[in-house]
Amino acid sequence: MSDAPPSTQPLVLIEDVHTYYGKSHILHGVSLQIGAGEVVGLLGRNGVGKSTTLKTIMGLVQPSQGRVLLNGDPITGIPAHKLALRGIGYVPEDRRIFRLLTVMENLRTGLDRRGVTEGTKRALLDKVFKYFPVLAERRNQAGGTLSGGEQQMLAIARCMMLEPKIILLDEPTEGLMPRMVSQIGAIIDALHQENVAILLVEQNVPLTLSASQRVYIMEKGAVRHQCAASAIDVNDPVIKQYLGV
Amino acid sequence: MDAVAQFFQTFPYDQLLIQTVNGIVTGMILALVASGLTLIFGIMDVVNFAHGELFMLGAYVGVIVMVGTGSFWLALFIATLTVALIGAALQVVTLRPLIGRDPLNTILVTFGISLILQNYALWQFGPTSRKINEPITSHFILFYLEYPWYRILIAALSAVIIGGFWLFLKYSKFGVWIRATTQDRVMAQAMGIPVPLVYTGVFAIGAGMAAASGVLFAPLVGVNHTMGLDWVLKAFIVVVVGGMGNLGGSIAAAIFVSLLESYASIWVNPSQAVIVSFVVLILTLLFRPTGLFVPTPK
Numbered sequence: 001m002s003d004a005p006p007s008t009q010p011l012v013l014i015e016d017v018h019t020y021y022g023k024s025h026i027l028h029g030v031s032l033q034i035g036a037g038e039v040v041g042l043l044g045r046n047g048v049g050k051s052t053t054l055k056t057i058m059g060l061v062q063p064s065q066g067r068v069l070l071n072g073d074p075i076t077g078i079p080a081h082k083l084a085l086r087g088i089g090y091v092p093e094d095r096r097i098f099r100l101l102t103v104m105e106n107l108r109t110g111l112d113r114r115g116v117t118e119g120t121k122r123a124l125l126d127k128v129f130k131y132f133p134v135l136a137e138r139r140n141q142a143g144g145t146l147s148g149g150e151q152q153m154l155a156i157a158r159c160m161m162l163e164p165k166i167i168l169l170d171e172p173t174e175g176l177m178p179r180m181v182s183q184i185g186a187i188i189d190a191l192h193q194e195n196v197a198i199l200l201v202e203q204n205v206p207l208t209l210s211a212s213q214r215v216y217i218m219e220k221g222a223v224r225h226q227c228a229a230s231a232i233d234v235n236d237p238v239i240k241q242y243l244g245v
Numbered sequence: 246m247d248a249v250a251q252f253f254q255t256f257p258y259d260q261l262l263i264q265t266v267n268g269i270v271t272g273m274i275l276a277l278v279a280s281g282l283t284l285i286f287g288i289m290d291v292v293n294f295a296h297g298e299l300f301m302l303g304a305y306v307g308v309i310v311m312v313g314t315g316s317f318w319l320a321l322f323i324a325t326l327t328v329a330l331i332g333a334a335l336q337v338v339t340l341r342p343l344i345g346r347d348p349l350n351t352i353l354v355t356f357g358i359s360l361i362l363q364n365y366a367l368w369q370f371g372p373t374s375r376k377i378n379e380p381i382t383s384h385f386i387l388f389y390l391e392y393p394w395y396r397i398l399i400a401a402l403s404a405v406i407i408g409g410f411w412l413f414l415k416y417s418k419f420g421v422w423i424r425a426t427t428q429d430r431v432m433a434q435a436m437g438i439p440v441p442l443v444y445t446g447v448f449a450i451g452a453g454m455a456a457a458s459g460v461l462f463a464p465l466v467g468v469n470h471t472m473g474l475d476w477v478l479k480a481f482i483v484v485v486v487g488g489m490g491n492l493g494g495s496i497a498a499a500i501f502v503s504l505l506e507s508y509a510s511i512w513v514n515p516s517q518a519v520i521v522s523f524v525v526l527i528l529t530l531l532f533r534p535t536g537l538f539v540p541t542p543k
């Protein structure tokens with residue numbers, strides 16, 4: 001696989017995005033792209049702006065400069081709820097389960113969209129319950145009472161209810177035990193098989209390199225390096241330079 | 246010992262029962278008013294000072310429909326719907342542009358709306374009270390009292406409306422949207438929930454519930470431009486005592502506070518009984534500011 005981005009029109013294209021929180025300048029011209037069905041890793045030390053990049057794509061923070069395109073259409077300034085319906089799914093860092101809603105109601109938030117037939121709803125539920133059987137067991141339990149790992153599964157499952165074209169997946173393995181981590185790896189592969197694109201932010205470098213086709217490495221609010229995931233390994237000097245302690 | 250025995254012998258048990266019924270009747274109406282208020286606060290962080298005026302507006306629309314059609318039930322229905330629509334329009338025009346701003350902005354706006362609505366009502370309808378006749382005038386005998394069935398009907402109808410609303414929150418798509426948005430507005434948006442629409446919807450529902458209580462209560466007191474003031478004050482007490490934004494808590498607090506006031510009025514003048522509510526409010530704020538009827542926060 002070459003390390004050049006795909007030559008056809010990317011699914012999501014981010015061009016020279018600058019984002020501020022109040023007066024602090026967080027993103028200093030981030031550019032990256034994700035092709036349809038592509039899994040792309042986004043690596044970088046704490047605080048370099050990975051989550052902010054995802055929030056900017058999702059329309060949760062507005063860039064002061066630069067633009068985000070979805071299938072070639074500029075989407076900057078479009079409210080998040082419309083982007084969600086246009087195929088951008090978001091699984092935030094802290095999971096943000098609706099704690100007082102049951103597992104089923106959490107899933108319902110993404111299912112009760114216009115134009116989703118009962119048949120589609122059932123198929124989507126069957127699919128996530130197959131991937132995450134524990135959610136089926138706990139379907140009537142309040143989201144807030146699930147374990148951390150179960151909440152992570154619910155966050156991913158909830159996002160899948162939107163039938164997204166791309167999932168912005170922020171540190172899905174944070175705080176999970178190894179068996180859970182490999183389960184998350186498996187679900188990323190399964191989504192990839194279904195041609196869902198994923199922008200994967202992770203601290204777990206081996207997982208990111210094995211799950212992704214390409215990776216971007218950020219430092220101080222900008223992308224500093226990009227390459228094919230197969231072109232580097234955990235001991236690569238690039239990894240040492242940008243991620244080592 | 247004698248004093249205790251004497252107290253129980255002369256205790257006005259009949260009064261106690263009468264006041265229990267009274268307390269539940271006003272408690273249910275108050276719960277209906279406070280539900281809208283607490284719902285709006287819970288989801289939008291908006292302290293709606295105009296809530297009492299929506300109650301009053303509901304009663305006036307009820308008067309107009311009553312005069313036109315003579316049907317109390319039509320009046321109740323049309324007033325609820327009209328004021329819900331007015332509420333939606335008010336929210337879109339005045340509150341939606343302020344989303345994300347300092348809560349002080351919304352307090353000033355709703356306070357302004359309350360003054361405008363009150364003065365509009367005064368200008369349009371004048372200072373004299375209007376009357377809505379109760380739809381049923383029969384009584385039953387409660388000890389030495391002829392107790393109007395209508396009061397019982399009010400309590401039952403309020404319970405039906407609140408119960409219906411609870412089912413709506415629990416099972417309908419929009420209800421799930423409301424609860425999700427109350428818990429995490431940003432994540433709700435990321436799940437494709439049209440949050441601005443949810444806000445407008447909640448404001449409309451709250452306004453409609455206030456209007457319904459206005460019409461239901463009007464036959465007991467008459468309709469004038471200041472009738473909302475007492476209610477909104479009590480509703481605020483109830484919302485704080487019940488735990489800001491907590492629907493179940495507000496309903497429990499409404500009945501609790503109304504019962505206490507009713508019992509107090511066995512021994513003191515009803516206008517002094519109001520003091521009981523304030524005492525409960527102050528004690529709540531001092532010792533349990535998150536609300537009496539919510540589990541201890543962790």
Ligand SMILES: Nc1ncnc2c1ncn2[C@@H]1O[C@H](COP(=O)(O)OP(=O)(O)OP(=O)(O)O)[C@@H](O)[C@H]1O
Pocket residue numbers: 021024026044045046047048049050051052053093
């Ligand atoms: N809401 C906010 N207000 C102000 N500053 C913020 C806000 N959110 C993030 N920041 C700052 O922006 C910078 C980038 O944050 P971001 O969350 O994007 O980093 P990150 O790369 O995701 O880090 P981590 O790996 O720790 O999750 C940090 O310095 C952070 O303190």
Ligand SMILES: [Mg+2]
Pocket residue numbers: 050051052093170
């Ligand atoms: Mg982050």
